Amino acid sequence: MTERVDYLTKYHHLAYDWGIHPPTLSGILIDALNQLVDEMLDDTPFDISTYHRDGRNDHQYIYDLIDGRIIERALTSWFANKKRKVVRCGSDADDKIVRTKGERITSVLDLIDLETGEKIDAQMSTEVRKEYHIKKNKGDRIIKEGGSVMFIILPTNEYFIVRKEELNRCELVYNPAWRKECYVIIPKQYYKMGGKNERED
Numbered sequence: 001m002t003e004r005v006d007y008l009t010k011y012h013h014l015a016y017d018w019g020i021h022p023p024t025l026s027g028i029l030i031d032a033l034n035q036l037v038d039e040m041l042d043d044t045p046f047d048i049s050t051y052h053r054d055g056r057n058d059h060q061y062i063y064d065l066i067d068g069r070i071i072e073r074a075l076t077s078w079f080a081n082k083k084r085k086v087v088r089c090g091s092d093a094d095d096k097i098v099r100t101k102g103e104r105i106t107s108v109l110d111l112i113d114l115e116t117g118e119k120i121d122a123q124m125s126t127e128v129r130k131e132y133h134i135k136k137n138k139g140d141r142i143i144k145e146g147g148s149v150m151f152i153i154l155p156t157n158e159y160f161i162v163r164k165e166e167l168n169r170c171e172l173v174y175n176p177a178w179r180k181e182c183y184v185i186i187p188k189q190y191y192k193m194g195g196k197n198e199r200e201d
Helices: 007-011 022-041 058-081 136-145
Strands: 086-088 111-113 119-125 132-135 148-153 158-163 172-175 180-185 189-192
Touching: 007 022, 007 058, 022 058, 058 086, 058 111, 058 119, 119 132, 119 136, 132 136, 132 172, 136 148, 136 180
Parallel strands: 119 148
Antiparallel strands: 086 111, 111 119, 132 180, 148 158, 158 189, 172 180
């Protein structure tokens, strides 16, 4: 089971490692923590299957949804530092958490570059791996829309990019943890979120 710690502890390092403006990062994390508390106290029942939630209970699901949105918001600031106008465009860009089955739960990509029109899906990994998985429905959406995946490796503050052409050639396997088919991605080149020390494996 993945350990879930408070967002301030987990992500305070992004100010230095990613170059996120500290007051901006603090605002993102405090907003997320406040929403987490509010959502945990909300007794509105979830009508979303554990299959869709990948077997997570209500509290784990809420934590992970907000966690992903922290990364999306941090990335818009990170892209802005690189003079790119990237904004959130996913179905959850309003930060509301859906509790009703079938309501607005889609595989729409997370981010869009307003100048190029490129759509970007952000994926995180809490450990360095030889290969990474992306769920088939999300991968199919990326291929269809001509987008790309930005995999962020949190322990090393590195990332790699997978574009639709490469994803289209990836093998499909069944992931028992998610109970879903997934594309298998083997990274070829990594970049530092801080912009230093590109490396190849």
